[in-house]
Amino acid sequence: MRILVIEDETKVGCFIKRALEEESYAVDLCEDGAKGLQMAFATNYDLLIVDLMLPSLPGLDVLKGVRQAKIQTPILILTAQSQVDQRVKGLDAGADDYLTKPFAIDELLARIRALLRRGATEGSGVLQIDDLVLNPATREVTRDGQRIDLTSKEYALLEYLMRHTGRVLTRPMISEHVWNQDFDTFTNVIDVYVNYLRNKIDRGRSKKLIHTIRGSGYMLKAD
Template sequence: MNEHILVVEDDPKLAEFIQIELGLEGYQVTVATNGIEGLAIAREAKPDLVILDWMLPGISGLDVCLRLRNTGIQVPIVMLTAKDEIPDRVMGLNAGADDYVTKPFSIEELLARVKARLRRNHPAETEMLVFEDLTLNRLTREVYRNRQLIELTAKEFDLLEFMLRHSRQVITRDQILETVWGYDFMGESNIIDVYIRALRIKLEANNPKRLLHTVRGVGYVLREYA
């Protein structure tokens, strides 16, 4: 399910601009045009993140932030305001804001702040790499295929993680060697072939459909079933 972001901004053009840009990034967006409406939506809809303008009609964004925190609502809040003095920043952060973006701002910066704050809000989700029926959890170092746990050695895990991070890309043996084993590796020249073969055996033990493919004369690729 897409994350839900509440934008509390009284400038209709700016609110629409932010809504469109967030929508293009795949977020579900609700807009409130004053502090009272924003406070009510934040309490009822329980969004994943709030972008909150400081200067709002009704009650200020600072008051909205304080009231949310005083009632135990810990939704991430990115304060959006023209107040750029250090005391203002301190006041906003002390009120419970998690981040602070000053106007005028670049939309790229705002999107980056939003993504970073959502990652911190859902840390476990960023540790998951998924491809087809294969799932790798970087935090627990567990691998599942079709929900069945696959026991891997440390180096097999590192190799599979690297392939998952570059799925559908043909990776050369040199790239694998440099990234997974390191530049100073002095072991057997066929070590990658050995580990790829071992990975295939484990990945295909309960599902014969191959995910790790050899590209002759080049290297390997993780792609859809063949």
């Protein structure tokens, strides 16, 4: 999952970035509103986090700009305690949720999970394909009730696959959302990690969930 953070306070921004990366999200940080808006156009993010107090361009305008461009990406806004009216305007302008500064990092992570969840299984909170269950809140993965331990990258890859079940995902797409690179470096990292996942998830099972689409990419599917 790839997230853009637009936050001018360097300290806060870096803190958020680090926290999110520890949760296996791919994170881009931007300290300038105008530039952030461009980045939002340029890249297909899964979530935007926008501080409403920004220097060059007010956060509210970033919001409007994104929504005018018909980009449906969920947006979480950050406001100061005092800016109650700002918050309301933000939600009116198309934000999906808000958080007042200062906030607890756990609170932020919980809201993010909630927002990302919307596009997926809708409601339940866990992602599920056949007997494979992934719980983003606890980062716990089970198959047939049995616990499966994954490394950070393995988890990030699986989550991306599960959020796009039944669709063919090309290597460039995976590279963008799970790794943080826009341009291909001609490596086989993705192949290797798909292999790791297979060993932990499909190895020894009759029903395979990870399928390769030769010449195209990979797909997660029950049938």
